[in-house]
Amino acid sequence: MEYWNPKVERLSAEELKQLQERKLRRLVENAYEYSSFYKKRFAAAGVSPHDIRSLEDIQQLPFTHKTDLRDTYPTGMFSVPQSQIVRFHVSSGTTGVPTVVGYSANDIDVWTTCLARSLTACGLGRGDVVQVAYAYGLFTGGLGLHYGVEEIGAAVLPVGAGTTTRQISLMKDLGTTAIACTPSYLLHIGEVAESMSIDIASQTQLRAGILGAEPWSLESRKRIEQNLGIKAYDIYGTSEMSGPLFTECSAQNGIHAWADHFLIEIVDDYGGPVEEGEKGELVVTTLSKEALPLIRYKMGDITSLVWEECECGRTHPRIMRIQGRVDDMIVVRGVNVFPSQIESVLMQIPEVGDHFQIVVDRAGPMDVMAVKIEVTESTLSDRIGALMQLEERVAKQLRDVLMVNAKVELVERGTLPRSSGKSQKVIDLRQI
Amino acid sequence: MRMVTNKMLKQITLFAENKPGRLASATKILSENGINIRAFTIADSGEFGIIRFVVDDADASLRHLRRADFTVSETKVIGLEMPDTPGALWEISRALSDNDINVDYAYAYASATPNKAILILQASDLKKAVGLLTELGFHLIESSP
Ligand SMILES: [Zn+2]
Numbered sequence: 001m002e003y004w005n006p007k008v009e010r011l012s013a014e015e016l017k018q019l020q021e022r023k024l025r026r027l028v029e030n031a032y033e034y035s036s037f038y039k040k041r042f043a044a045a046g047v048s049p050h051d052i053r054s055l056e057d058i059q060q061l062p063f064t065h066k067t068d069l070r071d072t073y074p075t076g077m078f079s080v081p082q083s084q085i086v087r088f089h090v091s092s093g094t095t096g097v098p099t100v101v102g103y104s105a106n107d108i109d110v111w112t113t114c115l116a117r118s119l120t121a122c123g124l125g126r127g128d129v130v131q132v133a134y135a136y137g138l139f140t141g142g143l144g145l146h147y148g149v150e151e152i153g154a155a156v157l158p159v160g161a162g163t164t165t166r167q168i169s170l171m172k173d174l175g176t177t178a179i180a181c182t183p184s185y186l187l188h189i190g191e192v193a194e195s196m197s198i199d200i201a202s203q204t205q206l207r208a209g210i211l212g213a214e215p216w217s218l219e220s221r222k223r224i225e226q227n228l229g230i231k232a233y234d235i236y237g238t239s240e241m242s243g244p245l246f247t248e249c250s251a252q253n254g255i256h257a258w259a260d261h262f263l264i265e266i267v268d269d270y271g272g273p274v275e276e277g278e279k280g281e282l283v284v285t286t287l288s289k290e291a292l293p294l295i296r297y298k299m300g301d302i303t304s305l306v307w308e309e310c311e312c313g314r315t316h317p318r319i320m321r322i323q324g325r326v327d328d329m330i331v332v333r334g335v336n337v338f339p340s341q342i343e344s345v346l347m348q349i350p351e352v353g354d355h356f357q358i359v360v361d362r363a364g365p366m367d368v369m370a371v372k373i374e375v376t377e378s379t380l381s382d383r384i385g386a387l388m389q390l391e392e393r394v395a396k397q398l399r400d401v402l403m404v405n406a407k408v409e410l411v412e413r414g415t416l417p418r419s420s421g422k423s424q425k426v427i428d429l430r431q432i
Numbered sequence: 433m434r435m436v437t438n439k440m441l442k443q444i445t446l447f448a449e450n451k452p453g454r455l456a457s458a459t460k461i462l463s464e465n466g467i468n469i470r471a472f473t474i475a476d477s478g479e480f481g482i483i484r485f486v487v488d489d490a491d492a493s494l495r496h497l498r499r500a501d502f503t504v505s506e507t508k509v510i511g512l513e514m515p516d517t518p519g520a521l522w523e524i525s526r527a528l529s530d531n532d533i534n535v536d537y538a539y540a541y542a543s544a545t546p547n548k549a550i551l552i553l554q555a556s557d558l559k560k561a562v563g564l565l566t567e568l569g570f571h572l573i574e575s576s577p
Contacts, residue, residue: 375447375503382445382507382554383536384475384482410480412449413503 002313004120004152005113008260009314013307016259016315021055023287024263028052028061031293035079037072038295058263063271063283063296069240070097078102080291090138091239101140101239102291108147110288111242114258115148121249121256121312122208122233124178128154129205133167133181133189134213136160140243141213145180154178164192171204178208180244183216183224183232190227201229210235212244215322236319240294241284246319251311254318261288264317265296266305269336279304281326282319300326302338330426332360332369335404339425342371345401351379351390355416361429370407371398374416439562439572441511442490443552446483447503450476455483458502462487465496470576471541471552486511486541486552488577510553510562511573513543524551527568533561550576 003009011019029049031038042048045062052058069077078085080102087103103111124130130149134141142160149156157174159167167189171179179186186209193200200206209224212235224232236255237245241262246255257264263285266274274280282299286292302324307317324338331337339358346352353374360369373394381387391408398406417424448454455474462469468488475482487493490506497504514520528535534556543550550573555561566572 377503377505380445380447380482380503380505382443382482382484382505382509384477387447387480387482388477410447412447412501414501415449 002120004117009117009316011260011315013309013315013317017055019260020263020287023260024055024058024285025049025052027285027287027293027295031079031295035077035293037068037077038079038293055263058265058285058296059273061296063298064294065298066099066240066300069099073097074100075102078291079293080104085291088138089140089143089239089243091140092138099239101242103242104290107242107289107291110261111144111245112147112151114242114245114261115144116151117258118235118245118247118256119148119152119154119210121314122178122210122247123231123250124149124152124154124208126153128152128177129157129175130154130210131157131159131167131171131176131179133159133161133179133185134244140237140239141180144237144243144245145210164189165196168193168196168198171200171206172198175205177205178210179206180210180235182214183209183211183220184214186211186224186228186232187220190224201227206230208233210247212236215324218321234321236322238299240292240297241286242289249310249312249314254306254310254320256310256314256316257305257319259316261286263287264305264319266303269331274304277304277306279323298326302326302329328426330358330360330428332367332404335402337369337402337404341401342398342406345397346371346373346394349394349397351376352394353379353413357416357425357427359427359429362431367430368407369404370409371395372409372411372416374413375410376413439566439574440508440558441486441552441573441576443507443509443554444485444487444490444493444497445505445507446485446497447480448483449480450478457500458483458497461496461500461502462493465492467493467496470550471539473537473539473552475537484537484539486550486576488575507554508558510551510555510558510565511576512551512553512565513545513571513573514540514549514551515570516547521551523568524553524565524570527564528555528561531560531564533557533564544577 032049041062047060051060084104085102086105089101091099132142132145136142146156146158207230209230209232211232221232233248234255235244235247237243246257248255265283266280267283268274268280282301282303284297284299286294301322303322304320305317309315324340329336329338346356353376355374357372395408446458470486472485494504536554538553540549540551
């Protein structure tokens with residue numbers, strides 16, 4: 001089966017936008033009426049439901065943030081009475097205060113439907129055995145995928161967070177055709193299988209990975225696909241949105257965001273809309289959720305959205321590859337710079353080692369950015385001019401991509417931090 | 433006379449950020465391992481420098497410096513025993529420039545032979561320079577024990 005719901009998945013963009021507009025108006029009216037949180041927020045922003053007529057009017061509504069969920073812990077943003085809640089999920093926050101998400105029966109249905117469409121787009125259906133290796137429990141990954149797999153009539157193998165050797169022997173014995181887990185865990189499974197002398201590509205039925213819950217690069221996708229002989233599909237969705245929801249289709253060129261249930265905006269630093277296809281922060285409005293509706297919820301992910309019809313025939317817009325987190329972003333002379341951009345420039349220059357560090361400081365009123373890279377033995381020339389030219393060449397390539405000047409500094413081998421955490425990669429010395 | 437075109441000397445290049453004590457700690461490692469530094473020269477970009485050494489045992493020096501996490505590499509240079517005659521340096525420079533060979537850098541040290549100096553030369557075309565200087569009858573050295 002090619003589509004789960006061919007009619008809905010192939011509505012014209014025009015029809016989808018009309019549907020979104022209708023559902024947005026109703027969402028805003030309901031939120032105003034049933035949620036004291038949103039009522040207060042709208043009042044503070046000076047907007048009332050009457051102001052929201054067209055899709056563009058959404059720009060008048062205030063944004064919501066993860067901190068709102070924490071500040072209203074546990075259920076201050078819920079819009080239905082407790083009696084209508086059929087499930088809770090809880091995500092542990094890095095700051096200590098968890099985020100509680102509630103679901104009505106209909107919320108679970110919509111979530112499951114979205115996943116059924118997505119899994120079908122990944123080429124899965126009746127006859128497949130899908131091993132869910134996401135944790136079950138308070139985390140949304142396990143149970144969410146579980147319901148989605150059952151919905152499409154495939155067999156679910158709910159291993160959850162089991163031991164890796166067990167994952168591999170069950171995969172082999174039960175003929176698993178697809179696995180849902182994090183990309184790094186699948187790479188780990190591949191390594192452990194190798195140590196068990198099991199070649200996943202030739203000795204198992206595995207042909208697809210539904211991979212997400214952490215950022216991963218196109219390079220790691222390539223590695224997974226080559227090492228394991230499978231197709232690796234990206235999946236997107238956080239607990240606030242319900243859980244994992246959207247995946248790539250067979251084209252593997254963007255994640256289809258089901259527009260009849262979710263309205264995705266991409267906004268710039270000032271919250272204004274960007275041109276279609278331009279990059280910015282992903283903002284989600286849930287058009288169907290009842291228990292915990294989100295209106296203009298800032299996801300913190302940097303990406304772009306494309307409405308152009310996909311080669312798979314689906315018309316729902318595509319969220320393109322996540323390029324980073326807003327939290328990782330540094331602003332230098334008013335220009336947004338992501339460590340990931342710098343990394344990809346450096347990776348294309350063979351003379352440059354694997355490690356780098358960004359130092360931002362202020363010289364008078366001006367920001368100055370330095371990118372430190374390590375000298376490797378093969379780069380080290382006895383002519384100092386060659387090393388200075390290397391610095392200039394890297395600086396030029398960085399400037400071409402970042403649109404801001406970066407001074408490149410060569411440092412001694414082994415002196416830059418090896419961790420990938422932002423706190424180590426970026427040193428901001430500016431006193432603001 | 434058969435032309436020898438491969439008489440070159442091993443030079444060690446060491447990368448160092450401009451932080452106090454880097455040269456001292458590199459030379460300490462060499463001296464602790466009984467290595468004799470014949471000559472060295474420093475080129476400085478402002479933020480970093482490269483230090484070039486000619487030593488009596490280049491392979492051992494590389495080994496010890498690498499073990500101490502220094503970034504080092506080995507390059508070939510010309511080691512030329514300067515004849516004790518007036519105008520020798522002028523003759524060398526003219527011969528090289530007449531043949532379109534640029535001198536990238538040069539430094540010198542006193543030879544073990546009394547009254548002689550060793551000139552270290554890096555040239556834009558090292559092989560050509562070695563051939564030319566050999567042909568002109570200069571004495572090139574391959575090691576500096
Ligand atoms: Zn598609």
